[in-house]
Amino acid sequence: MLSQPKIIIKVEVPLMMSKTCRLFAFLLISISPQLFSDTIDPIEVSLDVFQGGIVVGKVAPGYRLTYSDRELHISSSGTFVFGVGRDASGYAELKVFERNDAMSSKKIEIVERDYNIQYVEGVPQRTVTPTETDLTKIQRDAELVKAARKHELVEPLFLEGFVRPIQGQITGVYGSQRIYNGTPGRPHYGIDYAAPKGSNVVAPAPGIIRLSESDLFYSGGTIILDHGYGISSSFLHLSQVLVEVGDRVNFGDVIGLVGSTGRSTGPHLDWRMNWFDVRIDPEIVLDVLPRK
Numbered sequence: 574m575l576s577q578p579k580i581i582i583k584v585e586v587p588l589m590m591s592k593t594c595r596l597f598a599f600l601l602i603s604i605s606p607q608l609f610s611d612t613i614d615p616i617e618v619s620l621d622v623f624q625g626g627i628v629v630g631k632v633a634p635g636y637r638l639t640y641s642d643r644e645l646h647i648s649s650s651g652t653f654v655f656g657v658g659r660d661a662s663g664y665a666e667l668k669v670f671e672r673n674d675a676m677s678s679k680k681i682e683i684v685e686r687d688y689n690i691q692y693v694e695g696v697p698q699r700t701v702t703p704t705e706t707d708l709t710k711i712q713r714d715a716e717l718v719k720a721a722r723k724h725e726l727v728e729p730l731f732l733e734g735f736v737r738p739i740q741g742q743i744t745g746v747y748g749s750q751r752i753y754n755g756t757p758g759r760p761h762y763g764i765d766y767a768a769p770k771g772s773n774v775v776a777p778a779p780g781i782i783r784l785s786e787s788d789l790f791y792s793g794g795t796i797i798l799d800h801g802y803g804i805s806s807s808f809l810h811l812s813q814v815l816v817e818v819g820d821r822v823n824f825g826d827v828i829g830l831v832g833s834t835g836r837s838t839g840p841h842l843d844w845r846m847n848w849f850d851v852r853i854d855p856e857i858v859l860d861v862l863p864r865k
């Protein structure tokens with residue numbers, strides 16, 4: 574007899590960016606093989622997914638999943654993960670394939686968030702209006718970063734959970750529209766922590782170093798740490814990088830020192846997170862996957 578395939582998605586998200594107002598989201602998706610090919614929706618969903626969110630779920634053995642045209646890695650216990658972008662709208666569509674390749678899709682409504690506008694004065698003007706030579710370097714930097722986030726590490730290290738990479742006052746949040754020296758720039762995708770130059774930056778979760786560069790144009794000293802299944806952390810504006818590509822690090826290992834390199838107005842750490850090239854909100858990751 575076939576076991577009952579079941580997908581459980583647990584999502585916990587900040588609501589309206591307020592710490593005191595969290596929505597605990599729990600999705601229970603139950604799929605029976607008989608209903609699967611029917612036109613009746615066999616899936617129960619009791620909540621929504623927020624922009625910038627990470628979604629961690631479980632699926633029964635023998636099934637394959639894709640999201641956003643990407644095959645999802647599934648752990649031995651059936652866990653999978655994907656991320657939803659800052660400006661994603663409409664529905665997150667998960668495709669579920671049975672053993673015989675029959676496919677069904679589950680559409681989960683994406684709840685939109687309000688992002689604030691943040692004015693940043695005093696960054697080096699050259700980082701707002703780059704020269705032709707700068708643009709060549711910017712392009713090269715972007716290719717390095719893109720390659721660093723392409724790895725398909727099949728160890729789900731992210732499941733060990735996350736801690737903050739530094740303690741410090743938060744001076745910037747995910748999603749803000751940024752105006753640099755009066756000129757609109759790209760949105761901000763990380764959490765900024767103010768901290769004295771030279772403060773330790775530690776690994777927020779286990780992983781493998783995929784990029785360690787001391788001088789990228791916008792982000793200065795930059796490290797990218799792979800936590801598996803496409804989930805990665807980036808650490809920007811470092812005064813020193815203390816790891817090499819290929820290094821394996823664990824919770825609390827010092828990987829770099831706080832600085833103000835690149836497009837920055839003073840010493841701080843900018844911690845970002847991705848699911849492959851989709852930028853997700855580290856605050857949501859801390860909520861959904863706290864260190865065990």
Ligand SMILES: [Zn+2]
Pocket residue numbers: 745761763764765842843
């Ligand atoms: Zn920042």
